[in-house]
Every structure is written in structure tokens, then in C-alpha cells.
Amino acid sequence: MRAVVIGAGRIGCGLAGQLLRASGYQVTFVTRDPRVVDNLNRNGCYNVVLTSSTETRRFAVEGISAIAAADQDAAVQAMAQADLIATAVCSQNLPAVAPLIARALSGRKERCNIIAFENMPSVGPCLRRLVAADSQCPEEVERHGFSGAVISRMVTRRVVDPAGQAPLTVIGEMVEDFIVDRTALRAPLPGIRGMKPVEDYQPWVLHKLYTFSAGHATAAYLGWLKGYHYIHTAIRDPEIRKAVFNAMAEGQRGLAAKFGEEFGGSRADLEAIVARFENAAINDPIGRVARDPQRKLGAEERLVGAGLLAHEAGVFPEQLALVTAAALCFSNSGHDEPCSACFEHSQAAEALNQICGLDAAHGFGRIVARSWAQLAPSVLPGNLLLSLNRRMWAIV
Amino acid sequence: MRVGMLMLRHPPTRISPVMPAVVEMLKHWGCEVDIIYPEERVTPLSEVRVEHDLYILKSGTELALSLAGTLHALGAPIMNPYPIAAMMRDKIISMRILEAAGVPVPETYITSHPRQLAGLLDAGPLVLKPYRGSQGRGIHIIWDADELDDISADEGPVFAQRYHKPEGEDHKIYVIGGQMFGVKRIFPAKTYEEKIGEPFTISSELREIALRCSRAFGVELFGFDVIMSAGKPYVVDIQSFPGFKGVPDAALRLADYIYSALQRSLGGEPIISTLTPGRQNGVAL
Numbered sequence: 200m201r202a203v204v205i206g207a208g209r210i211g212c213g214l215a216g217q218l219l220r221a222s223g224y225q226v227t228f229v230t231r232d233p234r235v236v237d238n239l240n241r242n243g244c245y246n247v248v249l250t251s252s253t254e255t256r257r258f259a260v261e262g263i264s265a266i267a268a269a270d271q272d273a274a275v276q277a278m279a280q281a282d283l284i285a286t287a288v289c290s291q292n293l294p295a296v297a298p299l300i301a302r303a304l305s306g307r308k309e310r311c312n313i314i315a316f317e318n319m320p321s322v323g324p325c326l327r328r329l330v331a332a333d334s335q336c337p338e339e340v341e342r343h344g345f346s347g348a349v350i351s352r353m354v355t356r357r358v359v360d361p362a363g364q365a366p367l368t369v370i371g372e373m374v375e376d377f378i379v380d381r382t383a384l385r386a387p388l389p390g391i392r393g394m395k396p397v398e399d400y401q402p403w404v405l406h407k408l409y410t411f412s413a414g415h416a417t418a419a420y421l422g423w424l425k426g427y428h429y430i431h432t433a434i435r436d437p438e439i440r441k442a443v444f445n446a447m448a449e450g451q452r453g454l455a456a457k458f459g460e461e462f463g464g465s466r467a468d469l470e471a472i473v474a475r476f477e478n479a480a481i482n483d484p485i486g487r488v489a490r491d492p493q494r495k496l497g498a499e500e501r502l503v504g505a506g507l508l509a510h511e512a513g514v515f516p517e518q519l520a521l522v523t524a525a526a527l528c529f530s531n532s533g534h535d536e537p538c539s540a541c542f543e544h545s546q547a548a549e550a551l552n553q554i555c556g557l558d559a560a561h562g563f564g565r566i567v568a569r570s571w572a573q574l575a576p577s578v579l580p581g582n583l584l585l586s587l588n589r590r591m592w593a594i595v
Numbered sequence: 596m597r598v599g600m601l602m603l604r605h606p607p608t609r610i611s612p613v614m615p616a617v618v619e620m621l622k623h624w625g626c627e628v629d630i631i632y633p634e635e636r637v638t639p640l641s642e643v644r645v646e647h648d649l650y651i652l653k654s655g656t657e658l659a660l661s662l663a664g665t666l667h668a669l670g671a672p673i674m675n676p677y678p679i680a681a682m683m684r685d686k687i688i689s690m691r692i693l694e695a696a697g698v699p700v701p702e703t704y705i706t707s708h709p710r711q712l713a714g715l716l717d718a719g720p721l722v723l724k725p726y727r728g729s730q731g732r733g734i735h736i737i738w739d740a741d742e743l744d745d746i747s748a749d750e751g752p753v754f755a756q757r758y759h760k761p762e763g764e765d766h767k768i769y770v771i772g773g774q775m776f777g778v779k780r781i782f783p784a785k786t787y788e789e790k791i792g793e794p795f796t797i798s799s800e801l802r803e804i805a806l807r808c809s810r811a812f813g814v815e816l817f818g819f820d821v822i823m824s825a826g827k828p829y830v831v832d833i834q835s836f837p838g839f840k841g842v843p844d845a846a847l848r849l850a851d852y853i854y855s856a857l858q859r860s861l862g863g864e865p866i867i868s869t870l871t872p873g874r875q876n877g878v879a880l
Contacts, residue, residue: 425844426774431624432851436844479624482858581802583774585794585843593775594797 203274203281205229205296207239207265211287213354213369214377215316217247220260222392224283228265229274229299234359238367239265246368250480256373259366271299278303283312283389286326290319291494297329304343305335310385312344316377318412320404320499322347323383344384346400348377349407353475355483372481378403402458409450409505410464411472413519416501417446418476419488420525424574424584430488431479438587443476444469445518446505453508453516492530498556502526503563510563520563523555524570528578530554547571596626596857599647601663603654604632610787613839614653616846617853624854633658645671649860651853652680653836655729660684672860674853674867675814675835683812683835686726686754693830696811698804701756701829709746709753716740719757722831726754729834731783756831759824766821766828768797768805769842772852773815775805778841792841801828808833815867816852 202219204211207230220226230236239245244261266273278284278300288296293315304311313330315322327345331337354371375393380400388396397403415430421442422433433439447469455463476483496503506519527550547568548559557564573590583593598621605611618628629647634656643665650673652663660681667677675683682688690703705726706712712721716737723746725733736758737743746753765782768775780792797805801821808819808830818837821828839845856866 426772426848427851428772428855429851432847432854435620435847479854581773581775583776585776591794591843592796593777594802595799 200224200283201227201277201281202283202285203227203229203278204285204287205268205274205299206287206289206292207232207235208287208289209354209357209369209371210316210350211285212245212260212357212367213247213371214350214352215285215287215314216245216263217260217369218375218377218392218394219283219285220263222390224391226260226263227277227281228263229268229277230265231268233267233269235367236265236267238359239263241364242366245366248368248370249373250370250478251373252474252478254373255480268296268299271302274299275302279307281311283314283391285314285316287316290315290317290322290325293317293322293326294329297326298333300326301330301333301335301340304330304340306339307343310342310344312346312384312389314346314348314379314384314389316348316350318350319347320401320408320504323380323400327383342385346380346383347404348379349400349403350377351375351407351411352377353481353483355481355487370481372475372478399458402454402462405458405504405508406454406462406464408499408501409454409508410447410468412501413450413505413522414443414447414469414472415476415488416495416526417443417518417522419485420492420522420529421584421587422485423489423529424525424578425587426583428485429479430476430483430485431481433485434473434476440473442518442522442587443473446522447472449509449514449516449519450505452514453505453510453512456512457508489526489529492526493554496523496526496530496554503555503557503567506563506567510566515566516563517566520566521570521574523567524574527551527554527567527571528574531575532578532580547575596861597647598626598628598649598651598853598857600628600630600651601654601659602630602632603634603656603659611838613846613849617850620846620850621853624850626854626857631662633662638662640665643669645669648672649674649853649857649866651836652677655680655684655835672866674856675816679812679814680835683817683833684727686724686728686832687752689812689833690756692811693808693833696807698807698811698830699828701759701831703757704755706753706755708748709743710748712737712753712755713740713743715755721755722758723753723755725750726752759822759827759829761822761824762826763823764792766795766801766823767792767818767837767841768801768821769818769837769839769845770805770809770815771839771842771845771848772855773809774848775802776839776842777801780841787840790838790840794841794843804828804830813867 202224204215207228216226244259246259249256315326323346331340334340351374352372356370358368378395381396418430418433421439427433451463502523506516509516551557551559559568577592585591621628650671652673663677687705690700694700720738723735764779767778777795777797778792779795784790819833820831860866
């Protein structure tokens with residue numbers, strides 16, 4: 200069995216490639232970075248370090264090869280012969296890889312499954328549309344399976360030796376489970392370690408986004424306001440810890456109301472998530488988790504989507520609104536002027552609508568707008584939130 | 596990840612919970628932390644080697660400073676770097692550096708004998724301090740030339756500053772990794788509660804002073820004392836790695852900063868991140 204993984208980053212190497220290799224696939228990576236292509240081909244392997252709160256495992260993923268994305272013919276040929284194609288390129292890069300997949304599927308007789316290991320709701324149908332749009336025969340694309348993957352594992356680092364001699368190393372969590380959409384894949388389903396095909400895929404996507412990802416974002420954006428560098432540090436701050444639990448609980452209540460208790464989950468689930476945030480071995484910087492805020496502030500995403508669902512369920516999503524406001528401040532930071540300079544009520548309403556799809560005058564949008572108006576004037580360059588509860592800042 | 600901490604053991608009566616909590620957190624995060632009390636052991640000088648990925652120079656004793664200097668000469672990464680900690684320990688050097696950096700400091704004089712300061716008293720009272728002193732010990736306010744006779748001339752250089760009558764409480768500004776924290780406290784603070792003081796929000800004027808201090812020494816882990824007199828701030832002391840008492844979540848913030856410095860040290864980067872980011876995402880201090 201052959202598999203091609205497009206993208207040799209953290210998730211490509213640290214999850215998709217490792218699990219495919221462990222399931223008996225010959226794995227070829229397609230990647231833009233020539234240093235990584237050289238490194239993988241020279242060594243024929245890379246190292247994986249997987250940690251939990253109690254143990255760390257180190258091992259090599261051997262027998263792998265790589266093709267430069269610039270060598271499109273070679274990449275297409277490898278994909279055309281593959282039993283399975285995986286992507287792990289970040290969702291915004293999918294339009295760039297879709298033409299390669301379209302060429303690889305063109306005229307192909309055997310059905311192929313494509314799994315997108317991307318952190319994005321509806322990524323399977325999205326990739327299918329992109330590939331069909333690039334295909335000379337769009338109806339052919341229907342023969343193939345396209346699913347997203349709900350990933351549990353956090354892979355926080357990929358270390359490439361600048362000298363290029365030592366194998367690259369990826370560092371992440373031990374958890375292997377990932378969920379795929381059984382209805383979107385084509386028989387026979389691939390046998391991949393950790394893969395759980397489900398019929399009701401979309402609720403599981405939202406379950407991860409509105410609990411784990413919402414909590415992660417809460418630790419990151421409030422941690423940023425309070426000046427911490429790491430998730431494992433921020434989560435030890437009592438105010439942030441409480442906010443993380445509250446935000447995830449608001450998400451859970453919305454999920455339970457919409458999809459049933461199974462998709463809400465329990466307090467024990469939240470405690471297990473927080474225990475993962477505490478794991479310093481994965482060394483997760485706040486800057487990594489907080490980056491790309493505009494995507495993460497999307498209407499279906501971890502904060503706004505969770506807030507809307509909770510509000511719809513009759514929950515007052517105060518915590519999610521505050522974190523959304525903090526993310527908006529983060530999104531506006533990095534300039535020389537204070538965040539408040541970006542904050543005019545009319546502009547705020549427009550930004551809320553454009554970035555989050557929210558109406559600043561109603562519902563969840565109104566709660567977010569109020570929180571944003573409270574935070575923004577104090578988010579000055581160099582200022583620091585000393586107390587979330589008392590809204591005390593370090594600098595006037 | 597090995598961290599060596601040069602510390603001074605405090606008497607059990609002195610409440611000092613910050614550093615033990617920092618050590619506990621660093622250990623919890625997978626660091627191997629060795630506490631080094633230079634005063635409590637005999638150190639064979641020929642055997643001093645760099646055995647840690649990062650040293651934390653918390654103690655300001657002469658022996659700790661000399662040991663840090665030895666490690667510095669051997670190439671050890673130290674926070675704060677030995678030359679800077681040594682300069683900050685010496686008020687004569689540190690006040691001149693601050694003054695040159697545009698930090699408002701009282702007029703400052705040095706001499707070998709207190710009596711030589713008599714002529715300066717015509718312009719107002721002076722404050723005499725041990726030039727390597729700390730924690731408010733050995734401070735004398737001199738109003739009259741006769742009082743100079745009570746000051747010992749046998750304790751090295753005499754350090755004097757123009758006295759500015761403080762208004763209200765002392766202001767301590769602490770900086771951790773470029774982040775600033777203000778704590779108001781009475782002077783001299785004697786009990787633990789008095790030392791904890793009360794957090795206050797820093798004015799833009801004090802922020803600018805903190806920035807100048809940080810740039811002057813090239814450090815981002817320090818504290819300084821400000822008195823307000825006739826509406827003007829005067830920086831009267833600066834300390835490398837102070838106690839950070841009264842800083843909200845001080846231990847967590849210190850552990851976070853030390854951990855990030857350790858990561859930089861392991862990655863071959865300078866342990867001082869930059870002198871600009873107060874937060875990540877490029878927000879300037």
C-alpha cells in the first residue's frame with residue numbers, strides 16, 4: 200500500500216505520516232521546503248517524540264521518501280499510484296495543492312480516498328470542490344472519497360537541523376485517535392491506526408472545536424493579555440484556568456442542546472483536556488496557538504461558533520465573548536498604535552461583521568462588542584492584564 | 596534541561612515564598628534544578644565548571660557574585676549576566692549609568708570621608724547609603740554637618756545623594772521579561788504584609804523611566820525604587836533580580852520567563868529575548 204502525504208510539517212510528519220507508516224503504508228511526502236526534502240531523502244527516516252503527562256516515547260519513522268512540490272510531475276505521478284492521499288498543509292494552502300490532486304486523479308480507474316488533516320470545519324467537501332474545479336472531468340471526482348480528519352493529537356514542534364545532517368524531529372502528544380467521515384470516503388475504507396470512521400462527522404468536528412479548541416484559544420488569548428509565554432504556564436494562572444473551564448463548559452452546553460448529551464461531554468472530559476494543556480513536555484508557545492486569529496474568529500470557528508451555539512441554547516456565553524474580544528485585540532495588535540486606536544464603535548461593528556459574521560447590536564455579537572469595548576482601551580503596547588477579575592492593568 | 600540557581604538561604608523567620616514556588620514549577624515542567632548556596636559549602640575553584648544550561652543569579656552576596664563571575668568567564672549563560680548584576684550591585688556605577696541614560700536620579704556624590712560632604716549641606720540635606728547596600732540598611736539622612744561625624748569612614752567609599760522629601764509611599768517598579776509591575780509600599784517595609792504592599796498601575800512617565808533603565812543595563816529582569824518629591828520622580832535604587840514581592844502571580848511569571856530563557860539558551864539564542872516585546876506578537880514594551 201502506498202500513501203502520499205502532502206505537507207511534511209508538524210501534522211504531516213507528527214501524525215499522518217507516522218500513523219500511515221505504522222499501518223503498513225509506504226509513505227512519500229510532498230513538500231515545498233527543499234531542506235526537508237533533502238533531509239528526509241538522505242536519512243530515509245525522521246524522529247518522533249510523543250509525550251503524555253506520565254511518559255515520553257521516542258522512535259524513528261523509517262522507510263520514507265520525499266518529493267519537492269516544485270517537481271509537479273513527480274508529485275502527480277506518486278499520487279496517481281497511491282492508495283491514499285493525505286494533506287496537512289494548513290487549510291489556506293489547499294487551493295494550491297488541489298490542482299496536483301486533480302491531475303493525479305485524472306483518468307484514474309481505482310477509487311482513491313483523500314483525507315485532509317486540516318483544522319477546518321467542512322474541509323472534506325471544500326477540498327472536493329477545489330479539486331473538481333481544477334479537474335477536466337469534474338464528475339470523475341465524485342468517484343473518490345474526500346474527508347476531513349478531527350485530530351486529537353497536538354504536535355507542537357518540528358525541529359530541522361539547519362546543517363541538514365541529523366533526521367528532523369517532531370514533538371507531540373501520544374494520543375492517536377482521529378475521526379473521519381465514513382459517508383464521504385469510498386469503499387474500501389483505508390485501515391489506518393487510530394482512525395475512527397463515523398456517520399455523524401460534523402457534530403464531532405464541532406465537538407472538538409467548541410471544547411478543546413475553544414479552551415486552547417482561551418488559554419492562548421487570555422495568556423497573551425496576561426503576558427505568559429506558554430500554554431502550560433497560562434493554565435496555572437487561577438483566573439485563566441477558571442476561564443478555560445468556563446469557556447469549554449459554555450461550548451459543551453451549546454453542543455449538548457444541539458446534538459445531544461453525547462456531543463456535549465462531561466466535566467471529566469474538560470479536566471482531561473486541561474491536563475493536556477498542563478503538559479510542559481510539548482512546550483506549546485502561546486504565540487503558536489494564538490496565531491492566525493482572523494481565521495480562528497470565523498463564524499463557525501472555536502470561539503464565535505461556540506458562542507453562537509451556546510447563545511442559541513439559552514446560555515449566556517460571557518466567557519466565550521470575552522475570549523473573542525481578546526482575540527480581536529490580538530488581531531489588532533502588533534502595530535505601534537494602541538488597540539484602542541483601531542477601536543471605534545462603527546469600525547468595531549464592521550470588523551465584528553467582517554471577521555466574525557456577528558451583528559454588534561444583537562445576541563452574541565452584542566456581548567462580544569461590549570467585552571471588546573471594555574478591553575480595547577487598555578490593550579496598549581506593553582500593557583499587561585494583572586487581574587482578569589478586577590480588570591486591573593499594569594500600565595495606565 | 597539543567598538550571599543552577601545561586602541563592603542565599605534566608606532565616607526561617609523571613610517569609611519568602613516566590614523562589615521556592617519558581618523552583619517547584621520549573622521541576623514540574625521537566626527542568627532539573629540545582630540550588631547552589633555558595634556560603635554553605637567549600638567550592639574547589641579549580642573544579643568550577645559550566646554544568647547547567649542556565650544559571651540564575653538570585654543571590655547578591657559577594658561570594659555568589661564572584662562565583663557567577665567565574666562561571667561567566669567560563670562561558671556560562673547567566674541570568675542576569677554577571678557584569679550587569681555586578682554593576683547593579685554597586686550604587687556608584689549604577690547611578691552614573693542611570694543618570695547617563697536620562698533616568699531622573701538625585702544629585703549623587705562620592706568621596707572617601709563623610710566629613711568632605713559638609714559643604715554640600717548648604718544646598719540641603721543628603722542621604723548617605725552603603726554603596727553596596729540593600730533593603731534599606733545603613734541609610735542616614737544628614738541635615739547638619741555635625742551628623743557626619745557619626746558616620747563611619749571605615750566602610751569603603753561614601754555614597755551620598757541629595758535628599759528629596761518623599762510624598763506618600765515608596766514606589767517599586769518590577770520588570771520581568773520586559774513586563775512592568777508597580778507596587779506601592781511604606782518605607783521601610785518591615786513585615787511581610789508591608790513588603791507585599793499594593794499593586795498600582797504605572798504612569799506613562801514611570802513606564803518611560805523603566806524603559807530607560809532596561810536599555811541602560813540591557814536587562815529585562817530587575818526592580819527599581821522611585822520616590823515622588825514635589826511631583827517629580829527620582830530613581831533612588833536599582834536591583835538585579837529583586838524579590839518581586841507584591842507582583843501578581845510573581846512566581847508563575849518568573850518561572851515562565853526563566854523557562855523561556857532556558858529554551859532560548861538551549862536553542863543557542865541569547866537568553867535575553869529582546870528589550871522590546873512586553874508581550875508576544877510584536878507588541879513593544
